[in-house]
Amino acid sequence: MLKSRRGIGRPAFPGIPTTKGSCSMSYTWSAASKRWIATIGAAALAAGLLAGCGGNGGNGANEGQASGEASTSASSSSNPSAASPSSSGTEASKPVKLTILNGTVEAVDWLNEQIKTYTAQHPNVTIEQEFQKSASDVLKVKIASGDAPDIVALAQVPQEFYDQDLYYDFSGETALWDRLTNASIKSSVSDTSRPEKQFYLPMTVSYTGLYYNKDIVAELGIERPDTWEAFTQALQTVKDKKNDVTPLYLGGKDSWTLGQLVQYLPLGSLQQELGIEEANKALIANDAAKLGLDQTGGRIETFAKALMDFKAAGLVNKNGASASYDNQLDAIAGGKAAFVIQGMWALSDILKKNPDANIGFWPIPALMAGDKPYMIGSPDGSVSVSEKSDNRDEALKFVDFLVSADVQKSYSTLRNSPSVYKDAEADWSILSRDVTADLDVAFVASRWPWTPSGYNSDSIGRTVQELLVDAYKTPADFAKVFKDNWDKGYTTAG
Numbered sequence: 443m444l445k446s447r448r449g450i451g452r453p454a455f456p457g458i459p460t461t462k463g464s465c466s467m468s469y470t471w472s473a474a475s476k477r478w479i480a481t482i483g484a485a486a487l488a489a490g491l492l493a494g495c496g497g498n499g500g501n502g503a504n505e506g507q508a509s510g511e512a513s514t515s516a517s518s519s520s521n522p523s524a525a526s527p528s529s530s531g532t533e534a535s536k537p538v539k540l541t542i543l544n545g546t547v548e549a550v551d552w553l554n555e556q557i558k559t560y561t562a563q564h565p566n567v568t569i570e571q572e573f574q575k576s577a578s579d580v581l582k583v584k585i586a587s588g589d590a591p592d593i594v595a596l597a598q599v600p601q602e603f604y605d606q607d608l609y610y611d612f613s614g615e616t617a618l619w620d621r622l623t624n625a626s627i628k629s630s631v632s633d634t635s636r637p638e639k640q641f642y643l644p645m646t647v648s649y650t651g652l653y654y655n656k657d658i659v660a661e662l663g664i665e666r667p668d669t670w671e672a673f674t675q676a677l678q679t680v681k682d683k684k685n686d687v688t689p690l691y692l693g694g695k696d697s698w699t700l701g702q703l704v705q706y707l708p709l710g711s712l713q714q715e716l717g718i719e720e721a722n723k724a725l726i727a728n729d730a731a732k733l734g735l736d737q738t739g740g741r742i743e744t745f746a747k748a749l750m751d752f753k754a755a756g757l758v759n760k761n762g763a764s765a766s767y768d769n770q771l772d773a774i775a776g777g778k779a780a781f782v783i784q785g786m787w788a789l790s791d792i793l794k795k796n797p798d799a800n801i802g803f804w805p806i807p808a809l810m811a812g813d814k815p816y817m818i819g820s821p822d823g824s825v826s827v828s829e830k831s832d833n834r835d836e837a838l839k840f841v842d843f844l845v846s847a848d849v850q851k852s853y854s855t856l857r858n859s860p861s862v863y864k865d866a867e868a869d870w871s872i873l874s875r876d877v878t879a880d881l882d883v884a885f886v887a888s889r890w891p892w893t894p895s896g897y898n899s900d901s902i903g904r905t906v907q908e909l910l911v912d913a914y915k916t917p918a919d920f921a922k923v924f925k926d927n928w929d930k931g932y933t934t935a936g
Contacts (some may be wrong), residue, residue: 443642444612444615444838444839444841450632452570453718455560455887457866459752462822463474463669464552469484471769472609480724481546487641488555489651491866497647509598511829513743513817525526528602533720534936535566537566537567537568537591537835538568538572538833538836539567539568539569539570539595540567540568540569540592540593540833540836540840541569541572541592542557542568542569542591543572543573543574543577543580543581543584543594544571544572544573544576544577544590544592544595545573545574545575545576545577545595546573546595546787546823547573547695547786547862548572548788548790548791548856548857549595549853549856549857550573550666550824551570551597552739552853552856554571555659556843556844556849557569560840560843562840563682567836567840569840572591575637575698576900577897578599578600578699578748578898579893579900580899581599581600581603582895583599583779584698586695588867590608590828590830591826592827592828592833592834592836592837593660593825593826593828593837593840593841594609594645594826594827594828595823595824595825595826597641599641599826600823600895600898601634601635601835601895602895603777604633604635605635605807606641606642607829607905608828608829608830609641609642609826609827609829610641610826610828610829611639611640611641611829612640612642612687613638613639613640613645613758614912618643618845620675621864621865622863622864623860623862623864624862624863624865626823626888627647628640628645630645630821630888630889631643631821634722634726634892637642639832641826642822642824642826643824643825643826643841643861644821644822644823644825644862645821645822645823645824645825645845645850645853645854645861646742646821646822646853646854646857646859646860646861646862646870647730647819647820647821647822647843647859647860648785648787648818648820648821648822648823648859648862649785649786649803649817649818649819649859649877649880649886650702650706650783650784650785650786650806650817650818651783651784651785651786651799651802651803651805651806651817651877651880652803652804652805652806652807653774653781653783653784653788653792653802654780654781654801654802654803655687655774655777655779655780655781655800655801656781656801656802656806657777658680658687658725658777659682659780659798659802662680662683662684663677663835663911664676664680665884666804666805666815667804667807667809668805668807668808668814668883669807669811669815669817670748670807670808670809670810672753672807673807674751674752675764676689676755676780676781677689677690677710677752677757677780677781678755680780680781681756681757684780685805686778687777687778687779688758688759688761688773688778688779688780689757689758689779689780689781690758690760690779690780690781690782690783691753691758691759691762691769691770691773691774691778691779691781691782692759692762692763692765692768692770692783693765693766693769693770693771694762694763694765694768695763695764695766696766696767696901696903696908697899697900697901697902697903697904697906697907698719698804698899698900698903699903700763700769700902700903700906700907700910701785701893701898701899701900701901701902701903702899702903703712703745703749703783703900703906704745704902704903705743705818705890705891705899705902706758706783706806706816707739707741707748707806707809707816707891708740708741708745708809709721709740709806709891709893710731710744710806710809710816710818710885710887710891711809711810711816712724712725712733712741712888713813713885714810714813714816714885714889715776716732718887718888718889720848721891722889722891723894725892725893728894728928728929728932729859735786735921735924735925735928736796736918736921736924737921737923738918741809741810741922742917742920742921742924742925743836743917743918743921744809744917746808746909746914746917746921747917748809748823748915749906749909750837750908750909751909752762752902753805757780759773760859762910763863763907763910763911769781770784770816771784771788771791771792771795772795774792774799774801775792775793775795775796775799776795776796776799777799783806785818786803786857786858786859786871786873786877787822787857787858787859789871789872789873790856790857790858793855793872799861799895801873802876803873803876803877803880804876804880805817805883805884806862813885814883815835815883815884815885816884816885816887816888817880817881817884817885817886817887818886818887819822819881819886819887819888820887820888820889820890821862822857822859823853823857825844827841827854828926842927845863847863847865847866850863850866850878851866851867851868852868854866854868855870856871858870858871858872858873859871859936860874884935893931894928894932895931896930896931896932896933897927897928897930897931898900900933901927901931902924902927905920905923905924905927
């Protein structure tokens with residue numbers, strides 16, 4: 443249980459009024475004081491904790507909603523006159539409204555279920571969820587306007603907000619960290635500027651890799667492609683022998699899917715050369731000599747050339763810049779694509795589209811000669827709590843509920859990823875054996891390659907969109923623009 447700090451006065455954000463609005467959370471979770479949980483009967487808790495279902499596809503939380511800056515809000519509260527088994531009369535008599543900013547579409551429905559369960563037990567509490575696809579960018583606007591959410595659930599809160607101590611430091615929550623399956627997980631979520639602090643809580647270990655259609659791969663005799671040359675040959679084989687199948691399907695309308703390709707491939711290669719922590723330091727410091735972002739024949743140029751070559755050879759879908767994440771999942775689920783590069787978070791939606799999809803999971807082929815195939819196996823589903831929130835302690839309570847064992851089991855199953863908490867072990871995925879085999883051959887990064895807040899995966903993806911619509915004549919042209927945008931990203935909003 444998280445430590446309660448009731449009765450402590452908390453100043454507003456510096457220079458920002460304390461107005462509240464609807465906020466969002468991404469797929470992250472944090473912990474807080476849970477004195478109320480001790481009074482909940484085990485049977486009542488088990489009955490209330492429903493296994494979550496994922497959101498719909500990458501176009502937004504509402505079916506058919508256009509992808510882009512669209513958002514969806516959901517709030518849940520129970521009858522204020524109902525008795526709560528876990529709330530004192532004083533607590534129940536004081537209405538509390540919490541806002542959550544969520545940046546993970548697959549977790550929208552699941553989070554609504556948890557909100558419903560929690561508010562049934564705490565009838566004085568109302569919780570409103572807002573989903574935003576570009577949650578990091580939206581968070582910047584909300585904080586600047588004094589509309590900061592109480593809880594943020596997204597993969598990466600911009601570093602400057604941690605630097606300003608705008609979020610609760612979980613480093614002292616010993617009982618929580620003692621639940622980790624591996625003690626090193628705590629250090630892997632440490633703050634990049636102050637490693638003794640942890641400003642968010644992880645929930646699962648999520649792996650990224652190469653989904654493949656097992657039937658197509660077996661029919662064509664394709665073996666695991668560890669190098670870029672082998673991958674290119676595998677895609678060409680699909681193109682030559684399966685006219686109705688897209689070799690590699692891109693969902694570039696949702697720009698983060700393309701931005702993450704840069705993190706997996708050229709920046710992942712940098713991690714292999716320098717080591718994960720040294721690469722992180724070089725990225726944060728913008729060490730031009732070590733990064734070599736615009737180096738002739740370097741990683742960024744090599745990435746651009748690879749994508750240009752794939753497009754010219756018809757190895758990716760022609761609409762790679764305008765097809766959505768949801769289209770991408772449709773393609774692999776329906777046997778219309780042989781390969782897609784995605785994370786384990788996509789599996790639940792793939793299986794909802796086709797429960798009989800016969801898919802496997804390999805590491806991402808190495809872009810650069812001499813590298814190993816690549817995976818990210820990092821803590822995922824981070825949750826942060828606003829340190830300045832007037833309802834911080836209640837927000838911490840809800841986060842503590844989210845990271846409780848039974849709730850975490852349902853989240854692990856939803857995300858098809860193992861929980862970071864040893865008391866939340868679950869049968870998490872049909873791909874668990876694949877991942878076990880992949881770990882023997884891949885370079886596995888324990889954290890994502892860092893990007894500047896003004897040039898995050900969404901922004902990087904928009905530059906890659908331009909590449910796919912022939913905005914750059916040469917790979918060197920792309921690398922130059924990438925480097926310029928990267929440098930600007932340290933001082934400007936994305």
